[in-house]
Amino acid sequence: MGIETVPLGETLGAEIRGVDLRHRLDEKVAEAVRTAWHEHLVLLFRGAPLSDQKLIDFTLGLGDLEFPPSKILNLAGGPAIGSDIPSEINVISNVKENGKPIGHLGASEATWHTDSAFVEVPPAGSILHALEVPPSGGNTSFLNMYAAYETLPDALRSRIDGKKIKHDQTYTSAGGRRHGYDAVTDIREAPGPWHPAVRTHPETGRKALYLGRRMNGYVEDLSVEENEELLDAIWEHVLQPKFIWEHKWSVGDVLMWDNRCVMHRREAFDDSSRRIMHRTQLAGDRPS
Ligand code: SIN
Numbered sequence: 001m002g003i004e005t006v007p008l009g010e011t012l013g014a015e016i017r018g019v020d021l022r023h024r025l026d027e028k029v030a031e032a033v034r035t036a037w038h039e040h041l042v043l044l045f046r047g048a049p050l051s052d053q054k055l056i057d058f059t060l061g062l063g064d065l066e067f068p069p070s071k072i073l074n075l076a077g078g079p080a081i082g083s084d085i086p087s088e089i090n091v092i093s094n095v096k097e098n099g100k101p102i103g104h105l106g107a108s109e110a111t112w113h114t115d116s117a118f119v120e121v122p123p124a125g126s127i128l129h130a131l132e133v134p135p136s137g138g139n140t141s142f143l144n145m146y147a148a149y150e151t152l153p154d155a156l157r158s159r160i161d162g163k164k165i166k167h168d169q170t171y172t173s174a175g176g177r178r179h180g181y182d183a184v185t186d187i188r189e190a191p192g193p194w195h196p197a198v199r200t201h202p203e204t205g206r207k208a209l210y211l212g213r214r215m216n217g218y219v220e221d222l223s224v225e226e227n228e229e230l231l232d233a234i235w236e237h238v239l240q241p242k243f244i245w246e247h248k249w250s251v252g253d254v255l256m257w258d259n260r261c262v263m264h265r266r267e268a269f270d271d272s273s274r275r276i277m278h279r280t281q282l283a284g285d286r287p288s
Pocket residue numbers: 092105110115126128138139140173264265266277
């Protein structure tokens with residue numbers, strides 16, 4: 001059976017049918033999936049829950065695996081992730097066992113961000129698999145950063161083209177301060193890498209805005225006031241509904257998104273319900 005691509009959002013998102021994730025992708029299918037990914041930026045696969053090893057095998061069929069950010073940055077003080085979970089898997093969950101979280105991000109909103117933009121060589125893609133989902137809330141939205149860049153008014157584009165942005169490592173997208181990091185009192189001094197504000201996708205050749213996240217973002221050479229004014233104006237442009245597609249999760253869903261041209265946000269949900277997601281990441285290049 002051939003693979004079928006069903007577009008879901010106005011400017012991004014598509015469901016892929018006819019691919020069985022329980023079996024390692026052959027190169028022909030993997031190439032078709034990559035082609036659809038480059039066109040639609042976020043792909044949805046529906047099916048029964050997969051084991052961690054199957055999720056890893058699926059990821060390896062598409063590229064090299066990247067470790068979760070806590071391992072890349074050697075972060076201490078994170079959740080008590082089960083010893084049976086392979087180190088390539090990142091657990092995103094609000095569930096607590098013996099009083100300790102078993103995963104990251106809790107139940108509050110995870111604000112708009114690009115995964116791990118706060119490391120020097122961020123992952124190309126993220127693959128998130130739903131094992132338990134709440135009855136409502138916890139939807140994940142995606143934002144097309146090619147479209148956001150291509151429609152940016154000239155007056156803003158000329159101020160951001162060629163600039164670098166500092167990506168603060170201190171806080172998670174849910175607002176928690178990472179263990180061992182001091183509170184940021186001056187965004188110009190926040191720890192984290194500089195990346196180009198506009199990056200060229202290494203495979204499609206298209207340009208996309210690369211903002212990381214709004215909190216503590218800092219554009220080189222600007223005063224704090226100029227920075228806030230410029231980033232507020234850019235973010236106002238970016239957060240238009242026409243660039244966004246929102247996904248309501250079902251158990252078994254696998255979503256794969258391209259961190260080089262997509263940002264995402266997870267809405268809050270009731271902390272008395274359980275949400276467990278396992279994530280792998282595809283290794284990427286230094287943004288340029
Ligand atoms: C993430 O930010 O990678 C997690 C998204 C989600 O929990 O839906």
